[in-house]
Amino acid sequence: MQKIAPPKSIESLLHRAHALSGRKLAEIAAECRQPIPSSQKRAKGWIGQLLELALGADGGSQALHDFLALGVELKSLPIAENGYARESTYVCTVPLTDLTGCSWSESWIARKLHRVLWIPVEAFRHQSLGERRVGQPILWQPNSWETSALQADWEELVEFIALGDVEEINGQFGQYLQIRPKAADAKARRLGINVDGYNSLTLPRGFYLRPKFTKQILDRNLYFVSE
DNA sequence: CAATGATCATCC
DNA sequence: GGATGATCATTG
Numbered sequence: 001m002q003k004i005a006p007p008k009s010i011e012s013l014l015h016r017a018h019a020l021s022g023r024k025l026a027e028i029a030a031e032c033r034q035p036i037p038s039s040q041k042r043a044k045g046w047i048g049q050l051l052e053l054a055l056g057a058d059g060g061s062q063a064l065h066d067f068l069a070l071g072v073e074l075k076s077l078p079i080a081e082n083g084y085a086r087e088s089t090y091v092c093t094v095p096l097t098d099l100t101g102c103s104w105s106e107s108w109i110a111r112k113l114h115r116v117l118w119i120p121v122e123a124f125r126h127q128s129l130g131e132r133r134v135g136q137p138i139l140w141q142p143n144s145w146e147t148s149a150l151q152a153d154w155e156e157l158v159e160f161i162a163l164g165d166v167e168e169i170n171g172q173f174g175q176y177l178q179i180r181p182k183a184a185d186a187k188a189r190r191l192g193i194n195v196d197g198y199n200s201l202t203l204p205r206g207f208y209l210r211p212k213f214t215k216q217i218l219d220r221n222l223y224f225v226s227e
Numbered sequence: 228c229a230a231t232g233a234t235c236a237t238c239c
Numbered sequence: 240g241g242a243t244g245a246t247c248a249t250t251g
Contacts, residue, residue: 044247045232052232061231061250076233080240088242090233171243181244182230190229203244204229211241 004056010070010139016055017117017137025121026130028054036130046129048076051119063092063108072139073116077214078123079135084215086123088208094179096192096202099162104151107158109177109207113150116140118214120223135223146216153177154207164195166202176213182206 007013029036032053037043057066066074080086120135153174171180183204192202
């Protein structure tokens with residue numbers, strides 16, 4: 001695929017994103033010369049990567065914003081029949097060391113979520129991957145309520161990690177922001193700290209936004225996936 | 228190898 | 240049906 005240049009402005013990015021809305025993934029994939037996988041079982045990130053390609057994201061797989069120059073994060077959101085995201089939304093890796101002195105506003109997760117371009121994509125049960133339609137993009141910046149809600153969850157979670165209690169965290173922590181495993185498999189290990197403050201190996205984890213959080217973003221916007 | 232793009236698979 | 244824990248492909 002010939003890469004398209006990153007958008008030079010937010011307006012240009014939004015223009016591109018609006019041009020995708022209402023269209024089927026099959027059409028977009030054809031234009032980007034991308035084959036459609038027969039299933040997502042072995043192509044879990046396919047939609048996100050297709051949209052990156054179509055919109056000219058340049059952040060790659062590094063810990064950087066998707067649109068470097070614009071400081072914008074791109075997220076696809078699979079929309080179920082009930083209007084909720086079918087899945088939680090991965091944001092970034094959870095830091096497991098050097099937690100002391102880190103505030104919410106300085107954290108990588110807060111900076112990533114400072115500006116997000118959400119692209120809703122239909123994910124109805126009867127649909128094939130190619131026939132799923134892209135919805136209206138939503139350029140989002142957290143409002144004060146959303147910021148406080150995320151910050152509150154984050155502070156609770158990070159305190160556990162900082163005290164060496166990361167093993168006690170499970171997916172039930174956090175009203176809107178949760179921590180879940182994010183690894184090749186359950187045997188993966190990353191450096192962390194234990195209760196005695198010593199280095200120890202633990203499962204790598206990620207921050208995820210619950211569907212009840214992303215639903216509020218969807219509800220504030222007209223994103224209608226169907227025509 | 229680790230961070231990214233996420234969805235899958237199972238349990239309740 | 241929803242949520243949690245497990246997993247897959249790609250990239251720098």
